[in-house]
């Protein structure tokens with residue numbers, strides 16, 4: 001029986017959340033040719049105008065409330081690029097309205113909320129891709145392939161150093177800085193990495209322990225202080241430019257997210273991982289080390305390279321490096337490949353590589369890690 005689809009079908013697509021990410025991924029979607037952006041929703045009129053201009057949308061409809069967008073309803077796919085604390089409700093409403101989704105991470109900021117997203121996806125049969133772009137980046141995909149081929153023997157251990165130089169720029173000058181909005185930076189930022197670790201381990205995280213702190217950001221400044229209005233704006237090391245969309249003071253009282261986290265994970269199959277995320281490093285990088293019984297793979301995001309070393313000599317010896325070609329979009333080529341996978345999955349009525357179940361598992365690890373930090377590093381298996 002024909003599904004009525006064609007390989008060149010272009011999906012009428014709406015964007016919820018006209019911020020940095022929503023605009024960027026919608027632009028990618030438009031340029032890729034399988035999606036036509038036909039409407040946007042965002043409470044902020046200036047952001048709607050900016051995004052429509054970037055996308056060349058002219059007079060196409062715009063809504064301040066996504067519920068009005070859903071009432072209009074003349075589209076098949078929704079890109080949800082709104083802040084984390086509304087993902088759950090918006091995803092559920094969109095799926096119940098019959099829409100397929102590109103849902104940005106984290107899928108929800110509570111475990112129960114994440115379960116509701118998964119339940120709705122199962123109930124409605126909608127296709128949902130979660131914004132886990134690293135899975136699609138050729139560098140990560142190659143590392144996964146090499147491990148599956150047995151290049152380093154049996155995978156036993158994973159180490160991650162995640163340095164976030166842009167911590168102040170992206171995470172502490174706006175809504176990102178509070179637990180109430182994100183569930184914590186181990187969900188907001190770390191869920192990408194927990195997804196990679198879960199995927200590579202190929203098992204469920206059985207035990208999670210973590211320590212962490214807030215060493216640099218937050219403080220006693222008033223919540224309504226912004227960089228352009230601040231007396232210290234010419235000397236403050238964290239000052240944002242006046243025209244930045246993120247100008248709230250990084251040292252304001254309401255900042256409660258941690259800026260430094262060390263997490264340890266034991267998986268059901270015995271694989272172990274350690275994940276370190278710091279938001280005040282001078283450099284921006286993800287460095288992954290995958291260790292197996294016969295060697296190790298070092299993935300260096302900033303270099304854009306894999307270094308593969310095996311134990312077939314008395315000394316560790318670099319046996320191969322891998323540099324992916326054709327990095328045609330953001331996140332090491334992950335953005336465009338995620339969009340391709342979503343279009344194909346909708347057409348074939350399947351689920352993409354990173355769906356809601358992966359989204360739920362990633363937030364489970366992040367939430368348990370934050371809970372372990374609250375309990376002074378106690379190992380936890382469940383809430």
Ligand SMILES: NC(=O)c1ccc[n+]([C@@H]2O[C@H](COP(=O)([O-])OP(=O)(O)OC[C@H]3O[C@@H](n4cnc5c(N)ncnc54)[C@H](O)[C@@H]3O)[C@@H](O)[C@H]2O)c1
Nearest residue numbers: 017018019020021022042044047081082083084104105131
């Ligand atoms: N997959 C990735 O690599 C990646 C990268 C960056 C951001 N993100 C995700 O994208 C999301 C947005 O992040 P951002 O950095 O673009 O933030 P942002 O603040 O730049 O954009 C958020 C936008 O949502 C709008 N908004 C606020 N409340 C809304 C609501 N109730 N309904 C609709 N829109 C609403 C804001 O006005 C703003 O335009 C986050 O969930 C983040 O985790 C993913």
